[in-house]
Amino acid sequence: MNAITVTGLHKSMGEFKLEGIDMNIKKGYITGLIGENGAGKSTVINHMLTLKKQDAGQINILDKDLEAERTALLNEIGLVFAEDRLPQNITPDRLGKLLRTFYDRWDKETFFSYLKTFNVRADRKIKYLSTGEKVKLSIAIALSHKAKLLILDEPTSNLDPTFRLELLEILQELMVDEEVTILFSTHITSDLDKIADYIIMIDDGKVIFEMEKETLFETYRKVKGSLDMLDAEIESLIIGTTRSSLGFEGMSKEYEVFKELFGNKVVIEPITIDEIMYYIKKEKRGFDNV
Numbered sequence: 001m002n003a004i005t006v007t008g009l010h011k012s013m014g015e016f017k018l019e020g021i022d023m024n025i026k027k028g029y030i031t032g033l034i035g036e037n038g039a040g041k042s043t044v045i046n047h048m049l050t051l052k053k054q055d056a057g058q059i060n061i062l063d064k065d066l067e068a069e070r071t072a073l074l075n076e077i078g079l080v081f082a083e084d085r086l087p088q089n090i091t092p093d094r095l096g097k098l099l100r101t102f103y104d105r106w107d108k109e110t111f112f113s114y115l116k117t118f119n120v121r122a123d124r125k126i127k128y129l130s131t132g133e134k135v136k137l138s139i140a141i142a143l144s145h146k147a148k149l150l151i152l153d154e155p156t157s158n159l160d161p162t163f164r165l166e167l168l169e170i171l172q173e174l175m176v177d178e179e180v181t182i183l184f185s186t187h188i189t190s191d192l193d194k195i196a197d198y199i200i201m202i203d204d205g206k207v208i209f210e211m212e213k214e215t216l217f218e219t220y221r222k223v224k225g226s227l228d229m230l231d232a233e234i235e236s237l238i239i240g241t242t243r244s245s246l247g248f249e250g251m252s253k254e255y256e257v258f259k260e261l262f263g264n265k266v267v268i269e270p271i272t273i274d275e276i277m278y279y280i281k282k283e284k285r286g287f288d289n290v
C-alpha cells in the first residue's frame with residue numbers, strides 16, 4: 001500500500017522538465033530520494049505538497065487528493081524543507097506556543113523535549129540560530145504533531161555527524177510504529193545505507209530506478225577485469241565502463257555471466273549507492289577514463 005502515489009507527473013520549468021514521473025512511496029517504510037544537484041528532487045517534493053502546479057499527472061497522498069483536502073492533509077505531514085522557511089523574528093519558545101493553532105494534534109511537550117535533546121535554545125530569535133540549529137528546529141516541529149508521513153528534503157546536509165546519526169536513530173525508532181512513512185531526499189548516501197528500505201533515483205527530471213534497497217544491491221555488482229576480456233558483446237553487459245592501464249571496471253546486472261565466462265579472472269564486488277549513481281551517470285554521458 002502506498003502513502004504517496006505519483007503518476008505521470010510532467011512539468012516544464014524553463015529549460016528543466018519533469019518527464020512522466022511515477023513514484024510509489026510505500027506506507028510504513030523509509031524511502032530515500034537520491035539524485036545529483038539539479039536532478040529535480042526538491043521540485044518533485046514541492047509538487048507533492050502542491051507548492052507547484054503540475055502541467056499533467058496525478059499525486060495522491062494518504063489516499064486523499066491533496067488539492068481538495070490540503071489543510072486536513074498538512075496536519076498529517078511533518079515537513080522539513082531544504083531551505084529555511086521558518087519565521088525569523090520569533091523565538092522557538094513562542095513558535096512552540098503558536099503552532100497549536102496550526103496543527104490539530106500539536107504536542108507542545110514533545111516539541112520542547114526535542115529542543116532540549118537537540119540542544120536548540122528556545123529563547124533566541126530564530127534568525128540568530130545557526131543553520132544546523134534551524135534544521136534541528138524544523139525537525140522538532142515535524143516530529144511534534146503526530147504526523148503519519150514525514151517528508152524531509154535534505155534534512156541531514158547541514159548537520160554535524162553526531163547529530164546526523166542521532167537523527168537517523170530517531171527516525172528508525174519512529175518506524176517501530178508501522179503507521180509512519182518517511183520520504184527523504186539526500187546527497188549523503190551513507191544515510192540511506194543505514195536506514196532506507198526503498199531507494200528512488202532521479203536524474204534530469206526522470207526516475208532512473210525505484211527499488212527496494214536490498215534488491216538494488218542484489219541486482220547490481222561492480223565488475224573488474226583485464227582489457228582483453230572486453231568485446232562489444234561483453235561491453236554491452238557493463239554499465240559505465242571505465243578503461244585504464246590496469247584493466248576495465250564498471251557495473252553489471254549480468255555479473256553471473258562474467259563469473260561463468262571468466263571464472264576467478266574477473267573480480268565481482270558489492271556496490272555502494274554512490275557507485276551505482278556514478279556508473280549510471282557515466283553510461284548516460286558516454287564518456288570514458290574519468
Ligand SMILES: Nc1ncnc2c1ncn2[C@@H]1O[C@H](COP(=O)(O)OP(=O)(O)OP(=O)(O)O)[C@@H](O)[C@H]1O
Pocket residue numbers: 013014015016035036037038039040041042043044082
Ligand atoms: N522556478 C524555476 N524556474 C526554472 N527552473 C527552475 C526553477 N526552480 C528550479 N529550477 C531548476 O530545476 C532543476 C531542478 O531543481 P531542484 O531544486 O528540484 O533539484 P534538486 O535535485 O533538489 O537539487 P539539489 O540537490 O541541488 O537541491 C534545476 O536545474 C533548477 O535550476
